[in-house]
Amino acid sequence: MRHGAVSSGAIALLLTACTVSGGGAAESVSPSPTRSAEASPSAIVATATPSTPSTPTPTPRPDPPVAASDPDTLASQMVSAERAIRDPGVTGADLAWFGHLQQLTYRRLAASPELHDTVLAAVPADLKAAATANADATADLRATVVPGPDLPAAWRIVEPASIDDLARYYRDAEAEFGVPWSYLAAIHLVETRMGRIRGTSTAGAQGPMQFIPATWARYGEGDINSDRDSIRAAARYLRANGAPGNMANALFRHNQSQRYVRAVTAYAEVMRADPDAYRGYYHWQVYYLTTHGDILLPVGYGR
Secondary structure, eight states: OOSSSOOHHHHHTTSOOOSSOSSOOOSSOSSOOEEOOOOOGGGSSOOEEEEETTEEEEOOOOSSOOOOSSHHHHHHHHHHHHHHHTOTTOOHHHHHHHHHHHHHHHHHHHHOGGGHHHHHHTSOHHHHHHHHHHHHHHHHHHTTOOOBSSOOTTOEEOOOOOHHHHHHHHHHHHHHHOOOHHHHHHHHHHHHTTTTEESOOTTOOBTTTTBOHHHHHHHOOSOTTOHHHHHHHHHHHHHHTTTTTTHHHHHHHHSOOHHHHHHHHHHHHHHHHOTTHHHHHTTOOOEEEETTEEEEOOTTTTO
8 A cells, every 4th residue: 555645546536536647647547527506496306296296207317416515415425325224125326326426426525614513414314423533534635626627537436346256355354364344345445446447656555455465465365356366455454554443643654744653544434433333334336526627427438
C-alpha cells in the first residue's frame, strides 16, 4: 500500500479525487460519463400512483437517481435509502437503485454543508448514528479533493465481483489474519469502489486495494489485480502494522491522512454495527469530481 501517498482510491473514489491527473478525458468512452443533475421533489423514491382505482402504476424512477437540493426532500431520500438497504425483501435492481441513491444523498450533503445539521436532525433515532457517520466520512474525503478540469484517462470502470464473493473474501481474510472484515470492506470501498476502478495511480499503486509494487512484493501473494489476493494482502499488511488492536495506526500507515483514517473507520464501524449496511455500500458508484461538477463514470468507461 502507499506509504504517505494520498490514496488514488480514497480520494479518487469516495469523492472522485484527482490522483490520476494531468491527462485529458478518454477519447473513446462507452457509455458516456453522466453529469449529476439537480433533483426535483418527485425524484425521492418510487411510489405507487393509481392510474385507475384498481390498477396501481409505479412512478418511474430517475436512472441514475437524483439527490434533492432542499433539506426536507433530501432527508426523506436518505431515510428511504437507509431503510431499503436494511430490508431483506429489497434485492436486485431495487437494492442497486437505493444503494446508489444512498450514496448520492451523502454526496449532496458533503457538497452543501449548510444543509448538514437540518438534514441529519430529520433522520430518525435508529438511523441517526449511521447517517451521521456516512455524512461525516463523505465530507472528510471530499475535503481532500482538488478538482481538476479533466476526467481520468488512465481508468477503466468494470463490473465488481459479486456481493457474496466479496463478502466471503473479507470474512476469510478476517479469519486468517484477525482484521475485522468491515475494515477490509471499507478500504475496498474507498480505494476502488469494491474493485470497479482499474488502472495504475500516479503514485504507482495498483489493484483493488491499491498497493505500490514494493509493498505488494513484501505482503502480497498471487495476483495484485485479484480481489481475493489483494484483500488478503491488505489484511496481512494491516496486521503487521498493529491491527486489530490499533486500527488507527494500521490505517495511517496505509495512508498518512487523518481524514482517510476517520472515513474508513466510520464506514467500517457502520458495517460492524449493522452488517446489512454493506448491501448499500456495495452499490456505490464511481464519481469523479471536476471543476465542472460531479461526473458519473459508468461501467464501460475507458474501454
